[in-house]
Amino acid sequence: MTGKKLTLQLDFHSGLPIYTQIVNQIQSQLVNGILKPGDQLPTVRALALELRVNFNTVARAYRILDEARIISTQQGRGTYITEIPPPEISEKLRRESLASLTQRFISEAFRLGFSEREVSQMVRDSLKLVLSRVEASRKEAADNDSK
Amino acid sequence: MTGKKLTLQLDFHSGLPIYTQIVNQIQSQLVNGILKPGDQLPTVRALALELRVNFNTVARAYRILDEARIISTQQGRGTYITEIPPPEISEKLRRESLASLTQRFISEAFRLGFSEREVSQMVRDSLKLVLSRVEASRKEAADNDSK
DNA sequence: TCCTTTATTGTACTAATTGTATCATTGTCA
DNA sequence: TGACAATGATACAATTAGTACAATAAAGGA
Incomplete structure (x- = not known):
């Protein structure tokens, strides 16, 4: 149970x-x-x-x-x-949760042997990718609304 | 065992x-x-x-x-x-594994409500922090060697 | 050395737990 | 009374756990 x-x-x-x-x-x-x-x-x-x-x-x-x-x-x-911090939590806590998430990510990447350069480049690329996807789905939603 | x-x-x-x-x-x-x-x-x-x-x-x-x-x-x-590494274990796969690790991190951060700006800033800060720690421990090791 | 026994290890099959999808039934209100 | 929303019934799918078994290796004694 x-x-x-x-x-x-x-x-x-x-x-x-x-x-x-x-x-x-x-x-x-x-x-x-x-x-x-x-x-x-x-x-x-x-x-x-x-x-x-x-x-x-x-x-x-x-x-x-x-x-x-x-x-x-x-x-x-x-x-x-879900682990979403409620909106009313303090900015300090919010930053801390992002910091710990980020540190986990970075230490894992380093453990896997990736360099600082590789990591930061990949983060840049991935952010770009995610943002373009968000943009696309927003556009699609707008299209659906208008039809 | x-x-x-x-x-x-x-x-x-x-x-x-x-x-x-x-x-x-x-x-x-x-x-x-x-x-x-x-x-x-x-x-x-x-x-x-x-x-x-x-x-x-x-x-x-x-x-x-x-x-x-x-x-x-x-x-x-x-x-x-496996003794014979599959041919596809290559730089390509290595990059893919970093990409998937990064994407998991970013989607988690976005799900938690952090912005692109916050994420990239935190990555920069954390990388800097990690590197300085690595530097410090390398220096300490060198000091120990010399004494 | 060779055989037997025991421990270790993965395999196969089944059961239990959990959420999902679809359709039927019920009840309310215009 | 017809439409629609809410709820229920039933069958299903995904994940994990339980149990028994088979293959291999290691140990020990004749």
Whole structure:
């Protein structure tokens, strides 16, 4: 059995869809620090059992949260809160998380024998590539909107 | 006990299956000379114990590498890096492994909400930091030699 | 030396756990 | 009553774990 215990209060007569209530409450627990990045959520079946709803309803909520990049669901593995630092964290913490991410990357690259020059060149190239892809998908979305 | 010590970094909620991460990292260590033809890898059980995964997960990774002719697994003997390095192990592959490492880093940073500017600045800073540390330890070694 | 036994190692097959996809059912509201 | 949204049922796919087995090597004794 996996996944953190999750205490949710559903109101079956509120008019709000169950999956919306699940989405909202997970989101608010994340904002309030009850859930933290990296936490594993209950499985769709376990949470469904506890809430006495169909597991597809939980799956739907999880899918919405996944599309919002709030959680990451992985078939056969489980679902996890993503590591995105909440927007309200301090700039200092934010920088630290980028610094540690970067240091992991660089030390791995060095361990693999790449030089400073190779690493910085590859970072430049990759950034360029990613940005051009972002640009392209933004354009595509605009096209879809206009048609 | 057999098999070279193997340093692998697993991320259990990266979305990538464990066996894929094992495959990728062994491949990149080979391409970059950390593993050499003829080296014996840890046994499926030993590596599994160290990584805290089921040994079948390691076996699956080894099977994939075996099918790619990168390693040779022999029942009752162990697992070895193939003596004849596949012809495609070349500068090209080496560059590709850096590219994929870099892309993982960048997409993670973007997912965390950092901008291109922040990422490239942090890479510059971190590289500088690492290089200065390398320099310092080289100097210290030289001092020790001379005394 | 040669045979037997035991330990080590990878393999095969199966089961369990987890999320996904699709369609059916239900309920509400215009 | 027809349309649509919400929920449920069922079958499926991906990942990992459990168990038994086969091949090889190493150890030990006749």
